[in-house]
Amino acid sequence: MASSLTCTGVIWALLSLLSAAASCVGFFMPYWLLGTQMDKPVSFGTFRRCSYPVRDEERQMTVMLEQCGRYASFHGIPSLQWRICTVVTGVGCGLLLLVALTALMGCCISDLISRTIGRVAGGIQFVGGLLIGSGCALYPLGWDSEEVRQTCNNSSDQFKLGKVSSHVDSFEFVWMFCSQR
Template sequence: MKGSLTLVGILWAVLSLLTAVASTTSYFLPYWLFGTQLGKPVSFSMFRRCNYPVRGEGRTLVMVEECGRYASFTAIPSLAWQMCTIVTGTGCALLLLVALGAVLGCCMEELISRIMGRCMGAAQFVGGLLIGAGCALYPLGWNSPEVMQTCGNASSQFHL
């Protein structure tokens, strides 16, 4: 099958796919922030957390050693992390959509024209800006009670 992309276009499609997969994987992994709580390692991302305390018998705290999402969107510890989840997720979705179109352009003839390629490049730029904005928003949530319990009471925005 003959595709609609030149050699440079094929390189763009491959790099687009690699960066979209890397960004989306990073979005879903809960290893953005590390600390300890009750002597156990704890990690966070925007909407996931590994190793969290729960009330056990006799009102004692017990660490659950597993990773999971927050029970609901409103359970995410800070408004900044809620916004970060939406902004970064939208950016990742946009990058994946462009990468899928670019890979299809490698296989299907006349799928991507010069104007379509420019539009896809602009969409990729917007997706990258959204992911960058999400990364910039993330430290604004470092003053949440959960982060302060894990990283120390001196934690605040942009200061762990």
């Protein structure tokens, strides 16, 4: 099979695939915020959460359902900022995947990617990265929602999360986690 990419282009294609996969996995996983509710570990992201309180009508009490799942509807996402973050970050991940898969096909098909197409693909990757970064920047604006307050022991606010630790992934996004330690 002939390739339309140089050695540098092949490295770009592989790194594009790895970064797109890491972005999509990070977007999909519900571990953006970690905390406790009713002495059970709770975590959630923009559109998924693990361990959440539900009303048990038989026992007439609230119990923790210890499983992961999506919010029932788009409007079930706790805040407007998180809804925007979900859309913007999802579009960014989609753009990164589009470019990565196109670049990967360019490794196998000759004359698929020209210099101009490579530059356009790089521009699309840049826009995708900006969308993911801006979506992650919007995420903290939803930290004053009721769900976050409950998870962070009713002490969180937009700029006050209580005890917080952070780490940086390969795209230099800062993800914050609540902890009750």
